[in-house]
Amino acid sequence: KAGVTQTPRYLIKTRGQQVTLSCSPISGHRSVSWYQQTPGQGLQFLFEYFSETQRNKGNFPGRFSGRQFSNSRSEMNVSTLELGDSALYLCASSQQGGFGKEAFFGQGTRLTVV
């Protein structure tokens, strides 16, 4: 079956703009989690959605938001972009929000803010 698909793969934006990233989970998976990966910081949890509801949220400013649609596809939005938002954004899908063998990551979207 198809894996987790993130689009676009690469993105260049200017400071102050906003951006929307998309994540299509594995068929049948209802949970989508988002992470930000920056050099030296590892992966940091942004939020998790399950059946169109945000169940968990990390320590990021309100400029970072997300949503999930009825087909489980999820989008995350970053408004008023800052240089420090340059990162690899990863999403992971699972059936119930679990980890390990139950969860699969996409390839990520590389966002560069100039």
Added chain:
Amino acid sequence: DQQVKQNSPSLSVQEGRISILNCDYTNSMFDYFLWYKKYPAEGPTFLISISSIKDKNEDGRFTVFLNKSAKHLSLHIVPSQPGDSAVYFCAASLDAGGTSYGKLTFGQGTILTVHP
């Protein structure tokens, strides 16, 4: 506040030898730990995990050790192969996904290079 730390940014090992990657954590409420491997331009892939009620878990060439009193875990790869060259992340959760709802706390990663 870095609750999960990997203090070695990189590790270089000869093929066939043992690779030992280390990870320390500060939150004593963590009770489930995982290791992920990541190649460039790919998402992390799950390697092995361990519950806090165990001190060792093996899966083929990979073994994870957990020392709860020291808040330390390690990943042993024996024997190491060139294909193991990647970035390795340790991660922790407050439970095995039951109520953590997708939230893992990751370390910064260690770049492993295995030389032929």
